[in-house]
Amino acid sequence: MMARHPMAANIALDDLDRRIINVLQEGFPLVAAPFAAVAAKIDIPESQLIARLQRMTDTGVVTRFGPFLDAAAMGGAFCLCAVAAPADRFEEIAGIVDGFPQVAHNYEREHALNMWFVLATESPEEIDSTALRIEQATGLAVLRFPKLEEFFIGFRVAA
Numbered sequence: 001m002m003a004r005h006p007m008a009a010n011i012a013l014d015d016l017d018r019r020i021i022n023v024l025q026e027g028f029p030l031v032a033a034p035f036a037a038v039a040a041k042i043d044i045p046e047s048q049l050i051a052r053l054q055r056m057t058d059t060g061v062v063t064r065f066g067p068f069l070d071a072a073a074m075g076g077a078f079c080l081c082a083v084a085a086p087a088d089r090f091e092e093i094a095g096i097v098d099g100f101p102q103v104a105h106n107y108e109r110e111h112a113l114n115m116w117f118v119l120a121t122e123s124p125e126e127i128d129s130t131a132l133r134i135e136q137a138t139g140l141a142v143l144r145f146p147k148l149e150e151f152f153i154g155f156r157v158a159a
Helices: 015-025 034-042 046-058 087-098 125-138
Strands: 077-083 103-108 115-121 143-146
Touching (some): 077 125, 087 103, 087 115, 115 125
Antiparallel strands (some): 077 143, 103 115
16 A cells, blocks of 8 residues: 655655656666666666665655556556545555555545555456455445546656
């Protein structure tokens, strides 16, 4: 699940952190030593790049580092889902939901539907069966919001 703790107030991004974030948003090289390739592009040692990424992840500056794969293009499916988790069971429910390998990512929101997650399955039929298994495991209704239309917005954050 995505980190729910706020970034430490004393963590500040310096120019190198910002360069790392900006360069990584351009793409991650598919080569034998991708971190070395990125480090060379930024002109720093690979070990420094990895250490800074680890620090930014540990402190919540970066909440996720990994690929986004198009499950539908590979014959699978995605579905945005939500549940209304009781506040006193939120962490328990989050642990159950995150225990399903089909849960791509999970977010807490300040809303009656306070837990949102994405199911990524190998086939479209698995969306409903996985959602039903989550309902059985949590005792909560899983609302499903299937994609009706896809938009590519090229989202990028300028660090």
